[in-house]
Amino acid sequence: MSPIIVPPRWKIPEREATPESVYLRRREFLKALGLGGAAAGLFLAGCGPGDGSGAEKLPPSPIDPTGRTPARRNPRYTLDRPLTEEVVAARYNNFYEFSTQKEKVATLAKGFRMRPWTLEVTGLVSKPARFDVDDLVRKMPIEERLYRHRCVEAWAMAVPWTGFPLSALLKRVEPRAEARFVRFVSFDKPRTEGMKETASWIPWPYHEGLTIEEATCDLTLLVTGIYGHPLPPQHGGPIRLVTPWKYGYKSAKSIVRIELAATRPPTLWNQVAPDEYDFFANVNPAKPHPRWSQATERMIGTGEQRPTRLYNGYAEFVAGLYGKG
Ligand SMILES: Nc1nc2c(c(=O)[nH]1)N[C@H]1C(S)=C(S)[C@@H](COP(=O)(O)O)O[C@H]1N2
Ligand SMILES: [Mo]
Numbered sequence: 001m002s003p004i005i006v007p008p009r010w011k012i013p014e015r016e017a018t019p020e021s022v023y024l025r026r027r028e029f030l031k032a033l034g035l036g037g038a039a040a041g042l043f044l045a046g047c048g049p050g051d052g053s054g055a056e057k058l059p060p061s062p063i064d065p066t067g068r069t070p071a072r073r074n075p076r077y078t079l080d081r082p083l084t085e086e087v088v089a090a091r092y093n094n095f096y097e098f099s100t101q102k103e104k105v106a107t108l109a110k111g112f113r114m115r116p117w118t119l120e121v122t123g124l125v126s127k128p129a130r131f132d133v134d135d136l137v138r139k140m141p142i143e144e145r146l147y148r149h150r151c152v153e154a155w156a157m158a159v160p161w162t163g164f165p166l167s168a169l170l171k172r173v174e175p176r177a178e179a180r181f182v183r184f185v186s187f188d189k190p191r192t193e194g195m196k197e198t199a200s201w202i203p204w205p206y207h208e209g210l211t212i213e214e215a216t217c218d219l220t221l222l223v224t225g226i227y228g229h230p231l232p233p234q235h236g237g238p239i240r241l242v243t244p245w246k247y248g249y250k251s252a253k254s255i256v257r258i259e260l261a262a263t264r265p266p267t268l269w270n271q272v273a274p275d276e277y278d279f280f281a282n283v284n285p286a287k288p289h290p291r292w293s294q295a296t297e298r299m300i301g302t303g304e305q306r307p308t309r310l311y312n313g314y315a316e317f318v319a320g321l322y323g324k325g
Contacts, residue, residue: 162225
């Protein structure tokens with residue numbers, strides 16, 4: 001069985017129309033960002049109505065108890081492509097705890113309880129700590145970043161995340177000198193209907209890892225929001241990792257624990273199929289997956305094929321981590 005299922009062509013959602021509610025919410029979002037009509041056209045290009053069928057409404061976003069979204073956008077992170085429509089991103093999710101079918105995740109995750117939520121930071125640190133996620137958001141330097149988002153399955157999106165650099169959190173807990181790796185553990189979902197599909201062959205809970213250098217790189221973001229509001233469950237709410245130069249499977253969703261370690265931790269997809277999912281998983285057009293090419297990627301929503309970029313276009317940010325790459 002293939003660990004990450006590649007959807008057959010007919011399952012890929014084509015462009016979806018924009019229902020009124022979404023349109024209005026977008027206007028609110030743009031207003032909050034201080035952007036007018038012309039600018040909106042620029043960065044949300046191609047979002048007009050009437051470009052497809054199968055439109056769906058987004059449910060109201062989770063309430064933001066911290067009042068910190070929408071956050072100021074960091075202009076350092078720019079895109080070479082239009083943002084993916086919010087409703088498209090919110091209906092096409094890899095989140096195997098709920099389902100292996102991307103189109104079903106949002107519905108199945110709908111009632112997921114995200115409050116209260118505690119994030120524990122432990123292991124080789126001088127000041128281990130447990131944070132209530134809302135307290136953490138209030139303390140951390142929250143900002144918005146536009147990032148490319150690339151799955152190992154050769155699809156891609158472009159997403160406005162809200163969050164803070166993982167390095168800001170690590171500073172607080174004071175990693176010890178022996179700490180060489182950082183491990184991320186997702187919530188341990190009770191065995192529900194959705195999880196039964198994968199319960200026997202995936203070593204739950206979802207767990208991933210980075211080297212300490214990768215974890216403290218500027219790009220590495222702990223994400224608590226998307227499209228200017230708190231992160232909904234299907235995207236990994238209330239808190240998930242994002243490492244945009246790596247394939248998406250490195251970024252664990254709905255994290256409950258971060259552990260600093262001296263040795264490289266086993267990681268979920270690497271344990272399931274080491275020849276297909278390596279620990280580093282840096283986006284690289286010249287390194288095919290054993291079952292498909294990585295030379296191009298398909299933008300979800302538009303179906304546009306684009307050439308894959310080395311490190312997903314983030315080479316200047318990560319060059320120092322891997323020498324010549
Ligand atoms: N806990 C958990 N985290 C996960 C996954 C998962 O199945 N479970 N899937 C990963 C994969 S393969 C991808 S591509 C991204 C998808 O994130 P998105 O749905 O927000 O686009 O989440 C990653 N994080
Ligand atoms: Mo993925």
